[in-house]
Amino acid sequence: MKGKIIFGIIIPALIVVTLAVLGSLGELKIDRKFVSQLTFQDILRDQSIAESIKIGDLFLENNYFLSKRADLPRLGACLIDKEGDEGGNMQRVDVGQIQYNEGEYTPIESGVQRVLEPYPQGYYGDYYGGGARSVELQPGQKKKITIFLLPSYNFKYSDYGGNMNLSELNKRYGGYDEVLVFESNGQYSCFNVPQETLEKGERIVLVKS
Numbered sequence: 263m264k265g266k267i268i269f270g271i272i273i274p275a276l277i278v279v280t281l282a283v284l285g286s287l288g289e290l291k292i293d294r295k296f297v298s299q300l301t302f303q304d305i306l307r308d309q310s311i312a313e314s315i316k317i318g319d320l321f322l323e324n325n326y327f328l329s330k331r332a333d334l335p336r337l338g339a340c341l342i343d344k345e346g347d348e349g350g351n352m353q354r355v356d357v358g359q360i361q362y363n364e365g366e367y368t369p370i371e372s373g374v375q376r377v378l379e380p381y382p383q384g385y386y387g388d389y390y391g392g393g394a395r396s397v398e399l400q401p402g403q404k405k406k407i408t409i410f411l412l413p414s415y416n417f418k419y420s421d422y423g424g425n426m427n428l429s430e431l432n433k434r435y436g437g438y439d440e441v442l443v444f445e446s447n448g449q450y451s452c453f454n455v456p457q458e459t460l461e462k463g464e465r466i467v468l469v470k471s
Contacts (some may be wrong), residue, residue, distance in 0.1 A: 290330040290399070293321040296409070299467040300441060302431050310425030312416040317443065317466060320362070320407040324399035334362050338446035338455065339411055341438045341468070352451040358413040362369060362395070364405070411441075432470060441466040447452045 293356045296318035305315055317339075337360035343353035399405060417435075420426045426434070444455055444463035 289325055290332055291321075291323040291325065292332060293317055294409075294464075295321070296443060296464045297466055299469050301469040302428060305413075305431065306428060310412050311431070313412070314361070315411045315413070316408060317360075317411050317441070318409040318464075320409065322397060322399055322407065324401060324403050325391050327401050329398055329400050331396050331398045332408070334397065335393065336448045337409070337444045338444050338450060338452065340442045340452035341417075341435060341439045341443070342440050342442050342456075342465075344440070345437075349379045351436070355417070355438070356414050356452045358411050359418050360443070361410045361412055362407050363410060364407060364449070374467075435468075436470050439466055440468050 281333070297316070300315070305312060307313070322332050339357045339360055341355040341357045369468070397405060397407065418425060420430050440462045442460060442465055444450070444459050446455065450456070450459065
């Protein structure tokens with residue numbers, strides 16, 4: 263009878279208490295910081311729209327005694343004109359896709375054309391139609407994940423062919439006020455994202471130059 267009590271009640275209770283105590287000994291810390299503003303000069307490289315624009319960083323730290331996995335949210339990005347149209351409706355433009363990457367994101371040469379590395383080292387995201395959106399950290403490990411904006415086709419290219427220059431950028435988007443980064447979870451685009459999701463988004467002031 264005593265054995266049944268020990269193995270049936272006391273030991274499971276001790277396991278539960280032990281796990282609860284261990285679970286309180288550490289945590290996975292995630293700190294997300296975006297740039298406060300972007301200028302048109304930040305968006306340009308060699309007088310044309312850059313292939314990738316750094317907009318923030320994720321700082322991860324595992325203070326737990328076991329490995330932890332951090333899930334990276336799917337993010338969307340819109341250009342916002344807060345004054346809106348003649349009816350006062352806020353204007354939104356799909357500005358591109360968000361990519362996570364460890365380190366700097368750089369294009370590679372392919373013949374005479376500069377193209378994006380198909381699968382950059384340390385890539386986290388689904389811009390190329392797949393790939394993990396989570397990062398595993400060992401006990402005590404810290405990681406910095408950079409957040410990049412990859413401009414959309416309409417934002418990058420001129421109506422006359424080729425990349426937009428500063429003059430065209432000012433003409434087309436000079437009336438917009440900010441870049442809004444929101445958690446899309448793979449469900450929302452700029453054109454159907456709920457208002458409450460927009461209100462929780464990160465706002466990056468767009469400075470004309």
